[in-house]
Amino acid sequence: MNRLLPHPALSAMLLIVWLLMANSITVGGIVLGGVFALVLPKFTQPFWPDRPRMRFGRAFLGYLGIVLLDIIVANFQVAWLILFRRNGDLRARWLVVPIDLTTPEAITMLAGTISLTPGTVSSDVSADGRYLLVHALDVDDAEAEIARIKTRYETRLQRVFA
Incomplete structure (x- = not known):
């Protein structure tokens, strides 16, 4: 799971922001936002070597x-x-x-x-x-x-x- 979603919170935030910027929830918007939410954190993972551990509870x-x-x-x-x-x-x-x-x-x-x-x-x-x-x-x-x-x-x- 860590390999697919290296930064799950960042992925969720990117998808939400993408849908808010699109100002509508469509299948295409969700798919495109999902692609960005998966690709961008994976691409930026080398720049976050010592990312802090947060408790989201x-x-x-x-x-x-x-x-x-x-x-x-x-x-x-x-x-x-x-x-x-x-x-x-x-x-x-x-x-x-x-x-x-x-x-x-x-x-x-x-x-x-x-x-x-x-x-x-x-x-x-x-x-x-x-x-x-x-x-x-x-x-x-x-x-x-x-x-x-x-x-x-x-x-x-x-x-x-x-």
């Missing part, structure tokens, strides 16, 4: 649920900030978040998660990969926000990429 679903919930809540929080607070009242801050994740894929997933959540943007990773620079729109306590990022996202990602 309970750990990943828990992480995904927390992220989706946080995105929804943060949308309302940012809307409230924009509608009811003056710009001078915002407490925008740069946060330097120490990270314990080791694989580039996990660090990228953490940075992407932070950027997906309205009100925060990941802007840089240190050269040694141990710190993440994050801009937050409205932060009362910088240390508490850093601790929240670490406990809500990083610890869950450590379980996903274990």
